[in-house]
Amino acid sequence: MGLQLSVVTPSAEVLKSEVDEVIVPGLKGEIGMLPGHVPLVSALKPGVLVILQGGKKKFYAVSSGFTEIDADQVTILTDTCEPAEGIDGERAKRALVSAQAELEGLGPEDPGYGKTRRRVERALSRLDAVSRIDSGARS
Numbered sequence: 001m002g003l004q005l006s007v008v009t010p011s012a013e014v015l016k017s018e019v020d021e022v023i024v025p026g027l028k029g030e031i032g033m034l035p036g037h038v039p040l041v042s043a044l045k046p047g048v049l050v051i052l053q054g055g056k057k058k059f060y061a062v063s064s065g066f067t068e069i070d071a072d073q074v075t076i077l078t079d080t081c082e083p084a085e086g087i088d089g090e091r092a093k094r095a096l097v098s099a100q101a102e103l104e105g106l107g108p109e110d111p112g113y114g115k116t117r118r119r120v121e122r123a124l125s126r127l128d129a130v131s132r133i134d135s136g137a138r139s
Contacts, residue, residue, distance in 0.1 A: 002018045003018065004018055004073045005017050005019045006075050009080060017051075017053065019074075021050075021051070022050070022074050024047075025044055026043070026067075030050075035072050043066055046125040047128065059084035059129045059132045060081050061080070061128070062078045062080065062081050063122060064078065064121075084129035087126050087130050089127065096120065096124060099119035099123055103117060
């Protein structure tokens with residue numbers, strides 16, 4: 001028996017599936033979860049969610065949030081979750097360049113700094129997800 005995975009955003013449950021392994025972008029690095037994992041609650045940073053299912057990897061760009069594993073049930077709460085296959089890499093590159101240019105003119109105390117920083121992080125996670133499809137890289 002595998003892991004029961006549920007990914008929930010504020011607007012919907014975007015993914016519900018039985019999987020073999022889940023790798024999430026934790027604050028201190030990636031966290032891999034297999035069946036029988038000890039109970040855990042962890043904060044997530046924007047990055048790539050990797051799901052292994054039937055010997056195949058699937059990649060998703062996620063924003064910050066939380067993950068919990070308990071009794072082979074993994075629940076991920078995040079603001080956004082996008083399958084890598086649906087991401088336009090060129091658009092994500094343009095968004096990154098634009099957000100980085102805007103961020104250069106701001107300091108941490110400036111209004112809009114946090115929002116612009118999150119735009120940079122989202123673009124980076126989207127590009128990372130797309131690059132993993134192209135390279136077939138493991139997490």
